[in-house]
Amino acid sequence: MSENETRLYSDLEVETLINEVSQAAFDAIEQAAGEAAKAATLASLEREAAALREAARWRIEAEIRQETIKATKKAGTKNAVIVGLVCFLGGLAVGIGGTIIIGGK
Numbered sequence: 001m002s003e004n005e006t007r008l009y010s011d012l013e014v015e016t017l018i019n020e021v022s023q024a025a026f027d028a029i030e031q032a033a034g035e036a037a038k039a040a041t042l043a044s045l046e047r048e049a050a051a052l053r054e055a056a057r058w059r060i061e062a063e064i065r066q067e068t069i070k071a072t073k074k075a076g077t078k079n080a081v082i083v084g085l086v087c088f089l090g091g092l093a094v095g096i097g098g099t100i101i102i103g104g105k
Contacts, residue, residue: 009017
């Protein structure tokens with residue numbers, strides 16, 4: 001056959017070529033869909049992991065704040081007891097001193 005001649009294909013050859021091209025296209029579409037599903041799953045997993053990391057960070061921060069609140073309450077209670085004791089002793093000293101001064105006259 002020379003370059004100028006046109007080759008004629010039989011109906012069977014044309015159908016075979018169409019079927020092969022169709023199957024290759026179907027396989028390519030199926031593979032692309034699988035890759036897209038994988039990408040979507042990985043993106044979803046990344047978002048989930050980021051959300052879990054954020055939740056863990058907030059939990060740790062809440063625990064730190066809770067410990068700080070406990071320490072502050074403990075220190076506040078201690079300070080209140082010290083102030084109460086100082087006031088009581090000061091009042092006692094003033095009362096005894098006043099009684100001695102008044103009784104001594």
